[in-house]
Amino acid sequence: MKKFVFIALTACSFAASASPYLGLEYGFGTTSHDVKTVFNDDNITLEPKLEDGIFGGFLGYSVNPSWAIELGYSQFELDASQSVHKGIANGYIKEWEWDSSIHAKQWSIAPVYTHALNSKWTTKLKAGLTYTQYKANAGKYEEQELIANDDVETSKTLAHSSQSTNEVGALVAIGTEYAILPQLTLGANVKFQLDSYANTTSFNIGTTYYF
Secondary structure, three states, X not given: OHXXXXXXHXXXXXXXXXXXXXXXXXXXXXXXXXXXXXXXXXXXXXXXXXXXXXXXXXXXXXXXXOEEEEEEEEEEEEEEEEEEEEEXXXXXXXEEEEEEEEEEEEEEEXXXXXXXXXXXXXXXXXXXXXEEEEEEEXXXXXXEEEOOOOOOEEEEEEEEEEEEEXXXXXXXXXXXXXXEEOOEEEEEEEEXXXXXXXXXXXXXXXXXXXX
């Protein structure tokens, strides 16, 4: 009987501390890679860079106050472009544009360690694996804009190429959270992710809701 009571109390304690949580975050950073798009006939070289930030979300499950397991998703785009004015013909301004971009969709799984500093502040450390789908596009385009009405535009593809690859990598992140409500926090973290295609370092801010 005593053994049964002990097991029941242990189970209740675990259930009280185990809980799911959901979060969103947005970050800024830099991505290093070896992708260079070379247009030999035009003597143009483009290296896509991260400009618009990183959007991400995550779903976690706390097994106790110190440890959780977390699934994450993020996406971002690297881009570079260059254009040259090619003159005016038949009432249109003609321009050539070269563009190179990389679209990334990334999934992650990681254990998370949480340390409470006080009743409001906590620090978090996580390290895990990533799976990223990269899709690179490059193209040369002829753009024409009507002088009398710049809302009238035409575009013609002169050259285009596309390439995709999937990579397994790793990530490490360290951050802090502040509880603005018992179940809602605001947080920030620094994250480093790497694989054989690219390395991304970012600073992220976000919010987490604990059920």
